[in-house]
Amino acid sequence: PPLHRQRHQFVIDFVKRNKPKKVVDLGCSECSLLQKLKFHREIELLVGVDIDGANIKKKMHGLAPMSTDYLQPSYDQLRIELYQGSVTQEDARLRGFDLVTSIELIEHLTLADVERFSEVVFGYMTPVAVIVSTPNSEFNPLFPRPAGFRHSDHKFEWTRAEFKSWALKVCLEYGYEVEFTGVGQAPRGQQERVGFCSQIGVFRWLGGRQHCNMLFGDDAEDVFSYTLLYSINY
Template sequence: PPLYKQRYQFVKDLVEKYKPKKVADLGCADCRLLWMLKFCSCIEVLAGLDISASVMEEKMHTLSPLPFDYLQPSERSLTVTLHHGSVAHKDPCMLGFDLVTCIELIEHLEESELKKFPEVVFGFMAPSMVVISTPNSEFNPLLPGVVLNRHPDHKFEWNQAQFQSWALEAARCYDYSVEFTGVGHPPKGMENVGFCTQIGVFVRKYPRSGGSVQYEKPTEAVYKTVFKAVY
């Protein structure tokens, strides 16, 4: 399967293993991952965030309930919400999530946004688990036609050491552990190149203290809600 499908499947497998109830996808683009996750029966709250409202709006209708959903109401409740905003800004609507996914997002961030990202995601949102994927530049020579970057909008592409030192530093600052994996295997005999897409899976070390404290962080709403569906 194409690489993007392998990335989505990686997230879906993780959801099926850890059964998070509330999942947020940052940089959700055309909502394809959210659409896939809507079929995971453990999920009760799904949220998407993107800085481009137009790319989200393209396919957001696919997140609406179908006639079948009304005829056969299921036991679980599911709320799907899409927000327009930046991962460089904190908004209380992103609090209380179990899993936050950032698939092929960080390489699109400006330097100033990337600097704020760890504090927003690990410090403020502080979910139990965070998944971050990004291209592995060491794999680029194996890709036909890739000279410098895989995509002109990429602000950077990191090798394994660069991604891992950034991730380890974020994990250390905000009390997470991190494990590295990926999708897209290198050819036999070239294992040291690493995966085509590198992935960090972060797990918060300590449980959130005192139940509702997280919801009381005094932060003003800055994201704009562009879609909401209740199943």
């Protein structure tokens, strides 16, 4: 299957195993991952965020229940919300989720904004788990095209070592652990050398940090910086 489908399937397999109740997809674009996740009954709140509101609006009405959905008894507890907003900004409605996904998003940010992303996602939203995917630049020489980034809007593409160094720093700073994997296999015999086409970090909150409790304390001012574009209850 095409790579974008493999990335989404990776998230779906994670959801099947871990059964998160509250899931947010950052950089949800035209909501294609959300469209697949809405069929997973354990999810009670499904949220999408993208800086590009026009992109969200293109297909958001496809998230509305179809008449047949109401025949499925356990659908009565799903709520979907879509926001226009930037992952570099905090919004109190995004705190305390079970899973945050960031699929092919960070490479569209400047490195300064990646720092903000880390603070917002791991330091402020403090979800139980985070899945981050980004291109692995070591794989690029296998593409039959000139050298350069895979997409003109990419601000960087990281090697496995660069991704790992960012991820481990995030873990130390915010109290997470991370496992590295990916999707998109290299041809036989080259996997070790170049790694996966898309590299993926699966982060899990270690818990017990004082920092986290402080953020949820009453003294913290709630910030609402995102604009709600769409919401629906099943």
